[in-house]
């Protein structure tokens with residue numbers, strides 16, 4: 326087997342493994358001030374079929390979303406979900 330073929334196989338395996346993984350998305354959000362804000366954002370994300378789990382931290386003004394295996398919530402959808410709930414997205418960080 327050539328080195329190139331071996332590399333191609335390794336890449337294919339790595340890509341397949343990556344695609345099947347869940348994603349954790351952490352966003353910084355402005356405008357959350359109370360427990361009702363937390364519940365509102367949580368419910369908005371729970372309505373998305375890709376979302377496995379959502380946690381809102383009022384202290385750090387962050388929203389952490391974990392997707393189902395092999396699923397993602399793209400930036401546009403994520404931003405829209407926050408905006409439609411009445412808040413402002415500051416930044417998104419993906420793990």
Ligand SMILES: [Cu+2]
Pocket residue numbers: 357358359360361362363
């Ligand atoms: Cu509130």
